[in-house]
Amino acid sequence: MELVCPAGNLPSLKAAVDNGANAVYIGFKDDTNARHFAGLNFNDKKALSGLNYAKENGVKVFAAINTYAQTSGFERWQQAVDRAHDLQLDALILADIGVMDYACEKYPDLRLHLSVQASATNPEALQFYHRQFNIQRAVLPRVLSLKQVQQVAENSPVPVEVFGFGSLCVMVEGRCLLSSYATGKSPNTYGACSPGRDVQWQEKDNGVLETRLNNILIDRFQEGEKAGYPTLCKGRFEVNNNIYYAIEEPTSLNTLSLLPQLQKIGVTALKVEGRQRSPAYVAQVTKILRDAIDCMKKDPEHYQAKDQWMNELLKVSEGSQTTLGAYHRPWQ
């Protein structure tokens, strides 16, 4: 099972390589990737330097070109594909069928992975991408339960990669427009959810902190309460006169306890979310997941997630909480 780690910049890439990643994924400095944040991502020079560092250490580099290209800017996505090809990166992670078509027509030997942003949740959908664009691997959305991952993996024409740790999208990726409804910018069109430039933090005289997205109140925190980034789906709202996390609590996905099952059902790679996070985060999470995967491979029968790992991961989790996400759902 390959460990695939995020790198928002060169120090993060080195942290991932140094701590045991088998592959790192990066984005270029524009809206062609789904972490289009100020100060993040790679220009050609940094990408080359990162690639060399990774290669020297036997680690692969993937490029995420996983937003949806609009007709007016299609050249940017073409250029990103060209760049990834010229740099001789190991794989491209794509979501848009137009971009996939360009990549496989121009560079038939380029290895393509299907991004989670393509929202492929069933074997028939994967068959489409495989037949049309010869994708070699698919990253599955975080909405699937373990049983469903197994059903997809068994019937998929390509190996599957799943999310192992990081922030949790409770909505199926690539089909969530909440961010553009509120701000005009979505992961599909702009490469960011709840973008930073639309965020407001307002401290009131009574110590209450309000977090807003384009003026919409996302959450309100009492003095001393730990405040989180106003990701739209993780705020507290009112439904039927109750105020609660109506969509999702701020929490991170943590699958350490499921590693043997994931291995057994043939998951080929485990992905860590967080290109927007710090090099320290990348180092710590990579190290723990490396340990865990190695332990599991040695003795899958007796593998157990260690308390120490779980505690360390808790510290870097959203809202200091972790969940098995949809993986543990017994129901459909």
Place this chain on the structure above:
Amino acid sequence: MAIKLSLAPVSYYWPKQKLLNFYQQVAKSAIDIVYLGEVICSKRLEMKFKDWIDLAQLLKGSGKQVVLSTMTLIEASSECSRMRRVCEQDEFTVEANDFGAIEILSQRGKSFITGNSINIYNQRSLNILHKQGLKRWNLSVELGKQQLQKLQNNRPDNLQTEVMVWGRIPLAYSARCFTARAHNLPKDNCQFKCLDDPDGLLMKTRESQEFLCLNGIQTQSALTNNLITELNTMEDLNVDVLRINPQSQHTLQIIDAFSQVLSKKQSVDHFYQALKSYAPSGLCDGYWFGEAGMNKASIPLKQVESA
């Protein structure tokens, strides 16, 4: 060709008799095309496959073009089987709402329609799907007229374009059921609570701003997207079909308003106030104008009147 009006599948969970009564009315309306099927949740089984087919035949008999829509989020193998069943009937055209359905239909050599959850953002995507059998596509609800213009400029021949012009906007899909969550129930014992909310469950901010609408595993906008002021632009852009999202009240009046404005029998301002009162939480149109979807970006009515 004259622009046609379509009615999207009912996205909410209505009791069978209410749904059948509703479509009895629709059969007599000015709507040209009716999309049918459960597109949100596979637990909603008031209508079985056979019931949908019977209903489709009834509407076809009354002169409507009928399209069967597949579910949007396909996870369980039972859901795959249901999707397959819709795609493998030959009597009605199918609207694919997932790439799984596109795969089945294109492999069978059937032409198909794509709903607005199929991500088509550029010309190249349109061309690929057209080669696979796409005959009509729905513009993603987050794209507006500028993007549509570019997509229409080099549109393949014989491909039709459909744009949603009325209704709460479909925004997101999840494995989690937010309606069950609102009632503190697990999804596998949801007690079909969404039967209580014929227009979904309103989600407000803590400042009482009516923000989103929870519909089982789907999240919609609270505001109603209304593009009745843009019908001339739709004609200029060679849009073929205008789509109305049904709601529990006033759908027939809404169809009538769009039909009369489209055929130039009445002006927009004749219906505007009434339409406004039919929107449960108010109106929006930001996406069409390249803004945040919840914005109200069209020029005020008075300027429309004096233009």
